[in-house]
Amino acid sequence: MPISRADVDAVLAAHSDPYLGEAANYALLARAADTQVTDDGRVFAHIVLPYPHRDPAAAFGAPLEAALHVAGARDVHIRWSHEVPRIKPQGEVAPLTLARNVIAVASGKGGVGKSTTAVNLALALAREGAKVGLLDADIYGPSLPTMLGIGIGKYPDTVDDAWFVPHHAHGVDAMSIGFLLQGDSPVVWRGPKATGALIQLVSQTRWSSLDYLIVDMPPGTGDIQLTLAQRVPVAGAVVVTTPQDIATLDAKKGIEMFRKVDITVLGIVENMSQHICSNCGHTEAIFGAGGGVQMAEQYDTPLLAQLPLDKRIREQTDAGCPTVIADPEGALAQQYTELARRVAARLALGPRVAETRIPLNPSST
Template identity: 60%
Template sequence: MQAPAKASGLPGVKYVIAIASGKGGVGKSTTTANLALALMAEGQNVGVLDADIYGPSQGMMLGIPSGTRPQPIGENAMKPVSIHGLQAMSISLLIDENTPMVWRGPMASGALQQLITQTQWENLDYLLIDMPPGTGDIQLTLSQKIAVDGAVVVTTPQDIALLDAKKGIEMFNKVNIPVLGVVENMSTHICSACGHEEHVFGAGGGQRIARDYDTELLGSLPLTMEICQQADSGTPTVAAEPESAVSLIYRDVAKKLMAKVQSQADGVSKIPQINIVED
């Protein structure tokens, strides 16, 4: 049985979470893929929508075979692709993978709107939306077209990444999307030869930005070759090594995220209702 449609107009979807970053190259898409798998490992039905119209990467990261196309449903709908137990949709499934998206903002926004409205998700507890970096048209389209339950902002400890992450948080605040927390990638590097741990990009940045914006540091991921290689090979870490230390960090982030979303939902449901009656 399908979950009821929300005000967002997305039947079959219970909660919508945007995974965002202020700049590219901080591991946002890798975080999205692994967090989706971590939520699934916690017993949730999960979907991934790749909203990075100009640089879609979820198809490759999730190992969707080249040339795979979503199954059409009727004239104006399509079924998401099933992979690793997830439901997935990306613009990369509708075009040749080598075709660049040479589109102006309104065209990209229109493509995202079609992906949102024409994909028929089935009984999802969580839909994770892999956002493009920055604070542009796609972000505004998303906030206007569907009711997003919250956002996770991905950053690295570098000052320039933190500066852009702050802009991302400010953007979500302006469009009334709650920021559920921050994920800090490349937090430390552990030498594979001697085991020495070093903060090569600085320390404490994710914690500071979380404190400054009254949110939570959901987790810190190390800089490791395995995370990159596994994502590039189409089997993200949580699927490739579900019991590894890194996978357990993603699982912990997933548990915190679920608790925050549920707490937020409970808070909304507990708002007292005022009934006006005539004496």
């Protein structure tokens, strides 16, 4: 007996996206108008993911196609694409016009690899097919210009004497106070001036039409963090920590801050989880073990990644060519890619605002 439309819907409903979980089986993600079953048993379907993925057909297609064949399909033709939804930010803060979703990457203390994580997260999202911007919100210690290979003091172009044009590096828009500085001049500003500079960078940058604006926040829970949390529409936050107790204690303060201002914590990244010896490959938990896992359990939030302490990550970032770009098919880059997919998928499960389905960079097979 030829396969029926009901059979197709049943198969789609029985398979869930691995990053979205049971909340999003393929029957919910399939576009109804594009699902067709011909009299001779050919099946056509269009599955739309709410997060970017470079090759969903290769990653997810085979089991789904096999199940449809078992159900009676003669030929299976599945088109895959993605559409990034606009997720509701905190409270009554209005969304940004040019950035669909703002994601804050934060840490309770310095030195845990937050900026390295933020940069590679942004670059991984871009490689997956999203339009991405990267904002360096660390007014006192900007590192983005060096990490992206642009350099301090590379003053951006302006439009109408009112808008900064972000630099473009490795496929992402980038803006930092570091572009406005000369040489090694420090920023010696009191809190109000620093927070004012942050708001200016956010609101007076002529971003491209972005799916995600990744904000590399300064460490801690001070004026700049509170200003961003209260005045910039943040759809979700990622908290970076190392496994050691002193780092997780400070990271917990960051989680508490985001909860108090109604910003969703998308999850925790345990950075420098294990050291990998460059000579023999031996792994060792230099900063202890289990801190990120325990914190994720305590706050009932996902542990998004456990990233290694590997000197290649430092060398590549210092050279202005971060890991995701320097070795895109390598094991380290794949870990950042997994992180990017988990962050984007976790965000996509949040409440959406009116603009929910706008096609961006569709990929089809």
